Amino acid sequence: MDIELRDLSxxxxxxxxxxxxxxxxxxxxxxxxxxxxxTTLRCVYRSLTPNTGAxxxxxxxxxxxxxxxxxxxxxxxxxxxxxxxxxxVAEVVAMARLPHKGTFERENxxxxxxxxxxxxxxxxxxxxxxSVLTLSGGERQRxxxxxxxxxxxxxxxxxxxxxxxxxxxxxxxxxxxxxxGLTVLTVLHDLNLAATYCDRVHVLAEGRIVASGRPAExxxxxxVAEVFGVRAFVVxxxxxxxxxxxxxxLVHQExxx
Amino acid sequence: xxxxxxxxRRPLGPTVALLCVALLVSVVCGVALGPVRVPLVDTVTHLxxxxxxxxxxxxxxxxxxxxxxxxxxxxxLAAVVGAGLSVVGVVVQTMVRNALAxxxxxxxxxxxxxxxxxxxxxxxxxxxxxxxLSVAASLxxxxxxxxxxxxxxxSQGLTPLRLVLTGTxxxxxxxxxxxxxxxxxxxxxxxxxxxxWLLGSLGAATWAMLPLSTAAVVVGLVYLRLIARSLNALxxxxxxxxxxxxxxxxxxxxxxVVSSVLTGTLVAVSGAVGFVGLVVPHLVRMxxxxxxxxxxxxxPLAGAVFLIWVxxxxxTVAAPQELPLGVITAVVGVPCFVFLMRRRGYVFGxx
Numbered sequence: 001m002d003i004e005l006r007d008l009s010x011x012x013x014x015x016x017x018x019x020x021x022x023x024x025x026x027x028x029x030x031x032x033x034x035x036x037x038x039t040t041l042r043c044v045y046r047s048l049t050p051n052t053g054a055x056x057x058x059x060x061x062x063x064x065x066x067x068x069x070x071x072x073x074x075x076x077x078x079x080x081x082x083x084x085x086x087x088x089v090a091e092v093v094a095m096a097r098l099p100h101k102g103t104f105e106r107e108n109x110x111x112x113x114x115x116x117x118x119x120x121x122x123x124x125x126x127x128x129x130x131s132v133l134t135l136s137g138g139e140r141q142r143x144x145x146x147x148x149x150x151x152x153x154x155x156x157x158x159x160x161x162x163x164x165x166x167x168x169x170x171x172x173x174x175x176x177x178x179x180x181g182l183t184v185l186t187v188l189h190d191l192n193l194a195a196t197y198c199d200r201v202h203v204l205a206e207g208r209i210v211a212s213g214r215p216a217e218x219x220x221x222x223x224v225a226e227v228f229g230v231r232a233f234v235v236x237x238x239x240x241x242x243x244x245x246x247x248x249x250l251v252h253q254e255x256x257x
Numbered sequence: 258x259x260x261x262x263x264x265x266r267r268p269l270g271p272t273v274a275l276l277c278v279a280l281l282v283s284v285v286c287g288v289a290l291g292p293v294r295v296p297l298v299d300t301v302t303h304l305x306x307x308x309x310x311x312x313x314x315x316x317x318x319x320x321x322x323x324x325x326x327x328x329x330x331x332x333x334l335a336a337v338v339g340a341g342l343s344v345v346g347v348v349v350q351t352m353v354r355n356a357l358a359x360x361x362x363x364x365x366x367x368x369x370x371x372x373x374x375x376x377x378x379x380x381x382x383x384x385x386x387x388x389x390l391s392v393a394a395s396l397x398x399x400x401x402x403x404x405x406x407x408x409x410x411x412s413q414g415l416t417p418l419r420l421v422l423t424g425t426x427x428x429x430x431x432x433x434x435x436x437x438x439x440x441x442x443x444x445x446x447x448x449x450x451x452x453x454w455l456l457g458s459l460g461a462a463t464w465a466m467l468p469l470s471t472a473a474v475v476v477g478l479v480y481l482r483l484i485a486r487s488l489n490a491l492x493x494x495x496x497x498x499x500x501x502x503x504x505x506x507x508x509x510x511x512x513x514v515v516s517s518v519l520t521g522t523l524v525a526v527s528g529a530v531g532f533v534g535l536v537v538p539h540l541v542r543m544x545x546x547x548x549x550x551x552x553x554x555x556x557p558l559a560g561a562v563f564l565i566w567v568x569x570x571x572x573t574v575a576a577p578q579e580l581p582l583g584v585i586t587a588v589v590g591v592p593c594f595v596f597l598m599r600r601r602g603y604v605f606g607x608x
Binding site for chain 1: 354484486489490492494495496499501502503542546
């Protein structure tokens with residue numbers, strides 16, 4: 001299932017953002033702090049209603065779908081995921097089955113198997129009986145990704161999924177979501193991770209998309225200097241061939257010319 | 258940070274069975290014990306006679322009346338109020354995402370006390386006789402809730418923090434009104450009556466009070482138990498709730514109405530019994546975990562047992578004087594709560 005953002009505007013934070021994530025592709029949204037990445041994403045997982053424009057899920061306007069219907073096809077890992085109550089990890093992951101169940105329906109063994117599989121895929125099976133309140137930031141993040149997977153969506157929306165993760169789990173989580181075959185729309189801070197795992201990236205600056213395309217086309221020293229304000233050298237990853245950036249402090253604007 | 262504690266989620270069966278037995282035993286004890294002690298055997302005989310028919314000796318008619326007309330409705334009402342307040346406590350804590358919330362956080366008890374004190378001080382609703390206090394208190398609670406709702410409402414719906422703050426602020430305002438009313442009261446007895454009402458009492462319990470409050474609690478409980486999964490989602494935060502297909506704004510509005518109606522009904526029959534709705538939910542979560550399906554199964558039973566014993570203590574410890582329930586719930590509840598919290602390293606609302 002593809003997802004399309006059409007002329008999305010939210011106040012003065014996001015202006016005329018249009019992008020499409022084709023079925024099964026991994027699309028990255030990058031940009032400096034305050035560029036409107038999270039705001040854009042919040043429109044996609046329905047926490048915000050855009051002033052103008054629309055989000056289309058498989059061609060259907062998201063706004064016209066009941067929350068429960070959209071939750072069956074679109075799962076999200078958000079930034080506001082602090083938990084107050086003493087749930088176990090297994091209980092948190094089991095919540096993913098909610099949109100698939102009627103009011104009088106109980107969870108069955110198939111649901112339990114889906115949840116167990118999701119935990120296994122994020123390497124967190126051993127955490128199942130732990131209280132979520134005792135997890136480290138990285139463990140919690142993996143559990144939330146497991147919950148999103150257990151929701152069995154067609155589209156996965158992630159707001160900085162690698163936050164709090166150590167380098168190994170950063171790569172494992174992104175490799176995992178990229179390998180699911182789901183349509184993925186993700187906000188990423190780390191341009192090198194975006195370059196490695198995204199099929200396409202969109203660069204946001206001051207609420208507008210300033211560059212779009214394959215990472216190799218988009219991540220040029222000129223763009224990085226202009227948007228992020230750092231000097232970048234692009235090298236090719238010796239194994240994957242993906243463009244990778246080495247940074248330096250930008251001293252003078254002329255240096256890149 | 259405390260060491261990771263693996264949580265075992267044992268099946269609820271044994272806990273529920275144990276609590277059901279405890280409830281039955283508590284009801285019998287609650288009926289048997291009191292300023293006039295009825296031997297346990299007689300209690301059971303009288304109860305059986307009342308329920309299934311039988312012959313009571315003429316000499317026992319007085320005791321029978323105590324058991325059937327005074328004690329049993331009172332004990333059953335204690336169970337209903339205890340169950341109801343515990344359930345509302347669970348829901349309100351989830352609704353406002355605040356560990357310190359209880360059924361009265363939305364200003365209801367102070368609203369009820371304004372209603373009650375207008376009756377006590379000015380004798381309004383005098384035509385309604387015995388029911389004047391109940392009706393006025395419920396009306397007061399309702400008015401308070403509506404005011405809180407209107408003041409807390411925003412274009413994004415009811416936000417948790419706004420609800421708590423508005424409720425607290427309104428509570429202060431209503432308390433001020435109550436205080437003024439009591440100061441203006443022509444006779445000193447008024448303050449005492451209002452205070453007693455504020456701290457809760459089941460002294461006026463009759464059979465007539467049971468059907469409505471029982472129905473309200475049962476209907477409320479069944480409904481909340483059915484949407485327990487949505488409550489779980491809501492307790493994970495508004496954004497997460499949305500991504501799981503539960504609209505937090507709509508759910509919060511529903512919960513607000515359900516908990517207000519339930520609390521209002523309970524206030525009418527028992528006054529504002531504090532602490533039950535705060536402590537029982539926490540105690541239950543410590544034992545069975547946070548999943549609302551489990552909590553909403555156990556909390557009503559635990560609350561019922563708890564309040565039966567609280568009421569028993571309230572009417573026996575200083576007999577023939579009765580103490581307000583709120584005094585006993587605080588005396589029993591606080592140490593119990595502190596002990597359990599320290600023992601289990603229980604966390605709610607952060608590390």
